[in-house]
Amino acid sequence: xxxxxxKPIYLQIVEFVMxxxxxxxxxxxERIPSVRELAVALEVNQNTxxxxxEHLENESIIYKKRGIGYFVDQQGYDQIMNIxxxxxxxxTLPDMFKNMQLLNISLEDLKSYFQQLNNSS
Amino acid sequence: xxxxxxKPIYLQIVEFVMxxxxxxxxxxxERIPSVRELAVALEVNQNTxxxxxEHLENESIIYKKRGIGYFVDQQGYDQIMNIxxxxxxxxTLPDMFKNMQLLNISLEDLKSYFQQLNNSS
Amino acid sequence: xxxxxxKPIYLQIVEFVMxxxxxxxxxxxERIPSVRELAVALEVNQNTxxxxxEHLENESIIYKKRGIGYFVDQQGYDQIMNIxxxxxxxxTLPDMFKNMQLLNISLEDLKSYFQQLNNSS
Amino acid sequence: xxxxxxKPIYLQIVEFVMxxxxxxxxxxxERIPSVRELAVALEVNQNTxxxxxEHLENESIIYKKRGIGYFVDQQGYDQIMNIxxxxxxxxTLPDMFKNMQLLNISLEDLKSYFQQLNNSS
DNA sequence: GTGGTCTAGACCACC
DNA sequence: GTGGTCTAGACCACA
Numbered sequence: 001x002x003x004x005x006x007k008p009i010y011l012q013i014v015e016f017v018m019x020x021x022x023x024x025x026x027x028x029x030e031r032i033p034s035v036r037e038l039a040v041a042l043e044v045n046q047n048t049x050x051x052x053x054e055h056l057e058n059e060s061i062i063y064k065k066r067g068i069g070y071f072v073d074q075q076g077y078d079q080i081m082n083i084x085x086x087x088x089x090x091x092t093l094p095d096m097f098k099n100m101q102l103l104n105i106s107l108e109d110l111k112s113y114f115q116q117l118n119n120s121s
Numbered sequence: 122x123x124x125x126x127x128k129p130i131y132l133q134i135v136e137f138v139m140x141x142x143x144x145x146x147x148x149x150x151e152r153i154p155s156v157r158e159l160a161v162a163l164e165v166n167q168n169t170x171x172x173x174x175e176h177l178e179n180e181s182i183i184y185k186k187r188g189i190g191y192f193v194d195q196q197g198y199d200q201i202m203n204i205x206x207x208x209x210x211x212x213t214l215p216d217m218f219k220n221m222q223l224l225n226i227s228l229e230d231l232k233s234y235f236q237q238l239n240n241s242s
Numbered sequence: 243x244x245x246x247x248x249k250p251i252y253l254q255i256v257e258f259v260m261x262x263x264x265x266x267x268x269x270x271x272e273r274i275p276s277v278r279e280l281a282v283a284l285e286v287n288q289n290t291x292x293x294x295x296e297h298l299e300n301e302s303i304i305y306k307k308r309g310i311g312y313f314v315d316q317q318g319y320d321q322i323m324n325i326x327x328x329x330x331x332x333x334t335l336p337d338m339f340k341n342m343q344l345l346n347i348s349l350e351d352l353k354s355y356f357q358q359l360n361n362s363s
Numbered sequence: 364x365x366x367x368x369x370k371p372i373y374l375q376i377v378e379f380v381m382x383x384x385x386x387x388x389x390x391x392x393e394r395i396p397s398v399r400e401l402a403v404a405l406e407v408n409q410n411t412x413x414x415x416x417e418h419l420e421n422e423s424i425i426y427k428k429r430g431i432g433y434f435v436d437q438q439g440y441d442q443i444m445n446i447x448x449x450x451x452x453x454x455t456l457p458d459m460f461k462n463m464q465l466l467n468i469s470l471e472d473l474k475s476y477f478q479q480l481n482n483s484s
Numbered sequence: 485g486t487g488g489t490c491t492a493g494a495c496c497a498c499c
Numbered sequence: 500g501t502g503g504t505c506t507a508g509a510c511c512a513c514a
Contacts, residue, residue, distance in 0.1 A: 005308060008498065022223050045499050081224065088220050093234055096217055099209050102143060103202065107235060111228060113210075117218055129504060155486065166506050171488075179300065187368060188486045188514035250489060264465060277502065287491050292503075309499030309501045323466065330462050331476075338459055339480055341451050344385050345444065349477060353470060355456055371513065408514050486514075492507095499501070 001042045009044060013052035018061065018080045021072055028077060031069050032062060059083065122163050130165055134173035139182065139201050142193055149198065152190050153183060180204065243284050251286055255294035260303065260322050263314055270319060273311050274304060301325065364405045372407060376415035381424065381443045384435055391440060394432050395425060422446065 001016070003009050020026045035053065039046040053070055056062045061076040073079070100106070122137075124130050141147045153159075156174065160167040174191055177183045182197040194200070221227070243258075245251050262268045274280075277295065281288040295312055298304045303318040315321070342348070364379070366372050383389045398416065402409040416433055419425045424439040436442070463469070 005306070009308065010498080019223070048499055051499085084220060085224055088217075088224060088226070089234070092213075092217055092220060094238065096209075096213055097235065097238055099205060099213060103206055103209060105209070107232060110231070113214055114218060114228060117215065131504080156488090157486085166508095167487095168507095169505065172504090174487090185368070185487070186514090187372065188512085190486060252489080276500085278500090287493095288502095289492095290490065293489090295502090306502070307499090309497085311501060326462060327466055330459075330466060330468075334455075334459055334462060335476055336480065338451075338455055339477060341447060341455060344382070345448055345451060347451070349474060352473070355452075356460065356470060359457070359460055373513075411514055414514085487512090489509100489511075491509085494504100494506085496504075497502090 010048050010051040010055065013038075013042065013044070013049060014055050017052065017056060018084070021061070021076055022080055022084075026072050028072050028074060031071050034069050131169050131173040131176065134159075134163065134165075134170060135176050138173065138177060139205075142182065142197055143201055147193050149193050149195055152192050155190050252290050252294040252297065255280075255284065255286075255291060256297050259294065259298055260326075263303065263318055264322055268314050270314050270316060273313050276311050373411050373414040373418065376401075376405065376407070376412060377418050380415065380419060381447070384424070384439055385443055385447075389435050391435050391437060394434050397432050 003012050017026070017032065020032075026032050033041070035046050035049045038044075039049045042049070053062065053064070057064060057070075059079055060073055061079050062070045063073050064070045100110075124133050138147070138153065141153075147153050154162065156167050156170045160170045163170070174183065174185075178185065178191075180200055181194055182200050183191045184194050185191050221231075245254050259268070259274065262274075268274050275283065277288050277291045281291045284291070295304065295306075299306065299312075301321055302315055303321050304312045305315050306312050342352075366375050380389070380395065383395075389395050396404065398409050398412045401407075402412045405412070416425065416427075420427060420433075422442055423436055424442050425433045426436050427433045463473075
């Protein structure tokens with residue numbers, strides 16, 4: 001996996017796990033990869049994975065069973081939705097609207113970008 | 122001026138100068154405040170201002186004359202637009218579209234958010 | 243290491259690192275000394291080393307990994323060659339030819355200087 | 364006149380005057396432009412011209428008559444030749460030979476560069 | 485006056 | 500451990 005050097009790696013891993021849960025790759029109450037496994041898979045220090053998992057644990061998205069591993073919390077999916085929705089409305093949207101004004105981009109332009117991205121992916 | 126504690130001050134100053142140019146408060150080829158002046162005005166160290174100015178100089182947004190000061194580059198305005206546009210298309214947009222899919226938000230929803238923000242401001 | 247008092251120390255460090263790469267003392271993708279290490283070794287402030295490294299990073303000669311260190315960029319060697327070649331052709335050469343005319347020195351004279359220097363070294 | 368922002372302007376003016384003397388545009392014992400005149404002509408601060416003239420005076424290349432102006436010294440021409448020759452041999456040449464080795468440029472290559480420049484000028 | 489370099493030292497986030 | 504930000508203050512060359 002390639003990481004953006006401008007954002008903390010552990011936060012990018014948090015994102016990665018969140019998306020895996022949102023897309024149901026990790027189901028509710030299912031065990032997620034161990035710290036070691038993921039560290040090897042992503043070619044990252046174990047401490048970095050641990051920090052990401054602790055972060056997710058603090059947000060009640062995953063929980064750990066001692067000696068066994070980390071599991072997707074029952075309320076994990078909903079928690080992620082809440083967090084993502086809040087961030088979207090409080091940061092992503094205002095930020096985007098501000099830039100649209102500065103760059104003179106209209107909602108119509110947005111629509112065509114949207115279609116372009118959909119076609120290419 | 123109050124600074125966001127989560128972002129480097131010098132980058133916030135970079136933003137500040139860019140917006141001053143975008144809004145024509147600093148005109149093309151006009152002299153911008155000296156390092157010392159701005160340091161006093163913003164209550165930060167001179168080195169912090171200098172770092173911001175050097176950053177802007179690297180992006181060809183401002184240039185310096187020895188012993189005189191910093192000036193808005195002829196192509197400064199366009200450079201800022203290029204930078205902002207690139208960031209918008211490469212990061213803001215894909216990020217937003219991805220979140221829209223995950224959060225199940227449609228373009229129609231976006232439109233109504235847009236109108237809400239416009240009314241309230 | 244002794245520094246020439248007429249040139250900024252950080253630029254002399256830039257030169258030093260470049261030559262270490264050119265002479266293969268630092269190999270491609272190899273880690274170079276940490277900011278602190280080099281600061282101690284050269285007896286200068288950490289900020290001075292950092293400034294040199296940032297300069298080299300801007301020229302795509304080295305790159306950094308968060309929390310790990312600086313590494314020689316894949317294209318580092320070529321970049322240095324490009325920079326040095328450009329400087330040679332745009333500055334050193336025209337400067338020399340101009341002086342040769344003013345001082346009435348011919349290409350033949352140059353050849354003998356060249357041989358003198360080679361013999362003495 | 365356009366100045367290289369990387370070198371002190373007053374030194375570039377020193378160069379300019381030296382070349383004017385070498386090419387006999389300013390003859391021995393002839394009066395050179397007044398500080399004010401040259402300042403206007405080159406669009407530079409008078410202090411800058413003054414600094415250049417004082418520098419040239421220190422090297423016995425020009426001398427001043429109070430209330431009248433600056434004049435090319437009797438030994439001015441020879442002085443310039445000495446200075447330029449010394450600099451050429453001590454700095455320009457070794458610097459160039461060093462770069463030639465690093466860049467893998469031979470004396471033959473130099474010859475062709477030389478002819479190119481002669482043709483284009 | 486202007487920008488620029490450098491230091492010593494503190495403090496931070498990240499790996 | 501790593502890089503990075505920031506400060507206070509000194510000192511310099513240049514216009």
